Amino acid sequence: MNVQIHPSYFRKIVSSExxxxxxxxxxxxxxxxxxxxxxxxxAHFTKLHPTAINPAVEAEINRRFVMSPVCVAGGDK
Incomplete structure (x- = not known):
């Protein structure tokens, strides 16, 4: 069975400090x-398997990397 975290629940979690x-x-x-x-x-916090969380975490990290000041300022990353 393919279980994934709900996007709104994930957004609520990752917006916490x-x-x-x-x-x-x-x-x-x-x-x-x-x-x-x-x-x-x-995954531990949500009590889900890490494979259910991984795609959402990967997408969020990529989103934050693209929006990072180094990339916006034309850094070497």
Whole structure:
């Protein structure tokens, strides 16, 4: 069975301060370890399997990376 987190519930979670900061760090660092940690923490918080959270976390990190000041200012990332 394919279970995924509801987008509005995910948005509510990632807008809270601790998760938002974790996603910002993961997007800024680009580290797969940071991404995995955020995925595991949100999965634990929501009591869902990490594979259900991973696509949403990946999309959110990519969204934050594109919107980061380094990319907007024409940095080298």
């Amino acid at each position: 601790p998760f938002s900061l974790m996603l910002d760090v993961a997007a800024a660092s680009g580290s797969i370890t940071h991404k995995a940690y955020v995925c595991l923490v949100i």
